[in-house]
Structures are given as C-alpha cells and as structure tokens.
Amino acid sequence: MAAKSCCRYPALDYEAPQKFVMNNFLNKTIWITGASSGIGEALATQLSNTRCNIIISARRLDELNRVSANLSNSAATIHVVELDLARQPSLESAVEKVFKLTNRVDVLILNGGISHRGAVSETLMDVHRRIMEVNYFGTISLTKLVLPYMLNQKYGQIVVISSVVGKFATQLRSAYAASKHALHGFFDALRSEVYNNGIDITIICPGYIRTNISVNALTANGTTHNKMDDNQRNGMEPLTFAKKALKVISARKFEAYIGSKEVLGVYLKRFFPAIFARIIRKRKVT
Numbered sequence: 380m381a382a383k384s385c386c387r388y389p390a391l392d393y394e395a396p397q398k399f400v401m402n403n404f405l406n407k408t409i410w411i412t413g414a415s416s417g418i419g420e421a422l423a424t425q426l427s428n429t430r431c432n433i434i435i436s437a438r439r440l441d442e443l444n445r446v447s448a449n450l451s452n453s454a455a456t457i458h459v460v461e462l463d464l465a466r467q468p469s470l471e472s473a474v475e476k477v478f479k480l481t482n483r484v485d486v487l488i489l490n491g492g493i494s495h496r497g498a499v500s501e502t503l504m505d506v507h508r509r510i511m512e513v514n515y516f517g518t519i520s521l522t523k524l525v526l527p528y529m530l531n532q533k534y535g536q537i538v539v540i541s542s543v544v545g546k547f548a549t550q551l552r553s554a555y556a557a558s559k560h561a562l563h564g565f566f567d568a569l570r571s572e573v574y575n576n577g578i579d580i581t582i583i584c585p586g587y588i589r590t591n592i593s594v595n596a597l598t599a600n601g602t603t604h605n606k607m608d609d610n611q612r613n614g615m616e617p618l619t620f621a622k623k624a625l626k627v628i629s630a631r632k633f634e635a636y637i638g639s640k641e642v643l644g645v646y647l648k649r650f651f652p653a654i655f656a657r658i659i660r661k662r663k664v665t
C-alpha cells in the first residue's frame with residue numbers, strides 16, 4: 380500500500396518534479412472515463428509514460444480504439460472498456476469487465492461529461508435531466524459500483540473532474556453548473572465517510588481547456604452547440620492540464636483549480652460574493 384500523503388489541502392497549481400510524480404503511478408491501475416477525447420485522452424497519454432494499467436472508457440469505441448492504438452508503444456498497458464454514463468446497465472457491465480481484466484482499480488478518474496449552452500428560460504427540462512444524468516447520476520453511480528472493491532482493497536483514490544463552474548456559475552450554463560456543484564456535495568460527503576478506509580477523494584476544477592467540450596455541449600433544445608467557443612480555443616492545452624492534474628492526483632490533494640485567470644473567480648466568489656456577482660453577469664462566457 381502506498382504511503383498516504385499529508386497534503387490534503389487545496390492547491391492552485393501544485394509543483395513537483397514530473398518524474399517523481401509519475402513514479403507514484405508505477406504498477407497502478409487507473410480507470411479514466413471520458414477518455415475518447417480531450418482531457419481524458421490527455422490524462423491517458425501522459426500516464427502512458429509510466430508502466431501501469433490504464434483502462435479507457437467512453438461511448439465511442441472507434442475513438443477509444445484510436446487512443447489505444449496511439450498509445451500501443453507506450454510503457455503502459457491500455458484496456459478499452461465501453462460505457463455510457465447515462466445507462467445504468469452499461470455501467471454495471473463495465474465494472475464487471477474491468478475487475479475481471481485487472482482485479483483492482485487504484486485510481487478512478489471520473490472525467491466523462493457534457494456541457495450546456497442555453498438560457499434557463501429556453502432550456503427544455505429534458506436537457507436539464509440529460510446533463511444531470513451524465514454528469515451527476517452517471518458519475519455517482521459508477522462510484523457506488525466501484526466503492527465496494529476499493530473498500531475491500533482498503534486503498535484507492537477517486538478523482539472527480541469538476542469545473543470552476545462547480546464553484547461558481549455563469550449564464551448559459553445552468554444545467555452544467557448545477558451538475559458540477561452537485562458533484563462537490565456528493566464527493567465532499569463521501570470524502571469524510573471513507574477517510575479512515577484508505578480512500579482519498581480528489582476534486583479537480585479545470586478552467587478553460589482547449590477541447591471539444593463546447594462543440595459537444597447541449598443547447599436549449601438538446602441539439603449540439605457544434606461550435607468551438609473563443610474561451611475554449613484560447614484555453615490551456617489538454618496535455619499541459621494533464622501534467623498539472625497528475626501532480627495534484629499524485630499528491631492526493633482534496634481539491635485543486637487548474638486553468639488561467641478564470642480560476643481567480645473561485646476566490647473572488649468565496650471572499651467577495653457581491654462583487655463577483657456584479658462582475659460575472661457581464662462576462663462573455665462563450
């Protein structure tokens with residue numbers, strides 16, 4: 380069992396030598412959801428520099444196979460397991476497959492998710508439900524399925540990729556912000572419950588990262604936004620994010636904010652909520 384770190388406080392940008400960081404994943408089994416693109420793919424790519432088992436999951440099997448093929452000459456062993464966070468039977472069968480394949484999961488990275496671009500007054504209830512189903516219910520359901528194994532192992536780490544929008548909210552993201560805020564409530568509670576069982580919960584809140592998150596976001600009527608927003612285009616490179624995130628994960632931090640100046644919003648909201656409310660209503664959020 381790896382020694383527990385004493386570093387359980389939030390980090391804006393935790394710095395440690397990358398080689399030392401990667402050693403913490405040596406021979407570990409890491410399961411990443413949402414690994415068919417963007418942040419999940421970058422985390423798998425960065426982790427693949429180390430000898431470890433990586434399970435990559437999402438809905439699009441062709442994209443998972445592409446990621447796996449790209450990493451075929453790496454130090455890691457890659458396993459592809461399809462799953463749909465919105466379908467409970469798919470989660471159950473994925474968990475069964477994963478534990479047959481690898482026997483244990485040391486780090487579960489809950490990264491799969493979808494965003495929202497639509498005003499509250501126009502967004503269909505179905506869209507609110509869909510985003511909650513994937514980002515919140517799917518994520519906590521997978522957690523509840525993996526948890527008994529981690530409790531049995533008496534060791535594990537659950538990493539939640541939330542968002543700075545899990546700490547504050549902006550216009551046109553009501554469903555997304557609600558789903559990410561809900562994750563903080565659930566996982567803060569779970570963190571206290573499993574603290575004495577060798578299981579750590581790490582919540583990472585990215586700012587703007589250059590992925591297809593805005594392209595795949597659901598609009599008010601449930602169609603895809605299909606547009607790379609300026610904030611995304613100008614965001615942090617996914618591999619840069621992945622390196623920073625792995626430092627946070629390896630230090631077993633309880634919460635971290637990774638991005639550019641948008642992460643300052645977390646502190647502004649916390650310490651000066653009225654000023655933050657005045658600023659955020661004027662911000663361009665696409």
Ligand SMILES: NC(=O)c1ccc[n+]([C@@H]2O[C@H](COP(=O)([O-])OP(=O)(O)OC[C@H]3O[C@@H](n4cnc5c(N)ncnc54)[C@H](OP(=O)(O)O)[C@@H]3O)[C@@H](O)[C@H]2O)c1
Pocket residue numbers: 412413414415416417418419436437438439440442462463464465490491492493494513540541542543584585586587588589590591592593595611614
């Ligand atoms: N990019 C940013 O600026 C940013 C900022 C804050 C937080 N985040 C969070 O980072 C995470 C990854 O997003 P990304 O930026 O990498 O965007 P992305 O490229 O669109 O990736 C989203 C991933 O989630 C998967 N996914 C979506 N619906 C799913 C479902 N029903 N079941 C299983 N997997 C599903 C997608 O795979 P399939 O389509 O193949 O299923 C894909 O691999 C998300 O939770 C997002 O909220 C991103």
